[in-house]
């Protein structure tokens with residue numbers, strides 16, 4: 001997955017993402033196949049080194065947000 005999308009978090013737009021975040025949460029559809037194209041890089045338990053968010057956790061079970069184009073204001 002990281003080979004496709006790199007390590008830029010799709011939730012906050014900063015680099016350093018370590019988790020694969022499912023666009024459709026596993027808790028919503030546990031039967032979905034493990035498809036790298038259905039995942040995006042996101043910051044996990046260690047949080048973002050730039051903004052400190054734990055993006056993968058903070059999003060919870062909400063559906064995927066529109067992909068941020070920039071995070072310059074953050």
Ligand SMILES: [Zn+2]
Nearest residue numbers: 009012043055
């Ligand atoms: Zn992030």
Ligand SMILES: [Zn+2]
Nearest residue numbers: 012014048051
């Ligand atoms: Zn960030």
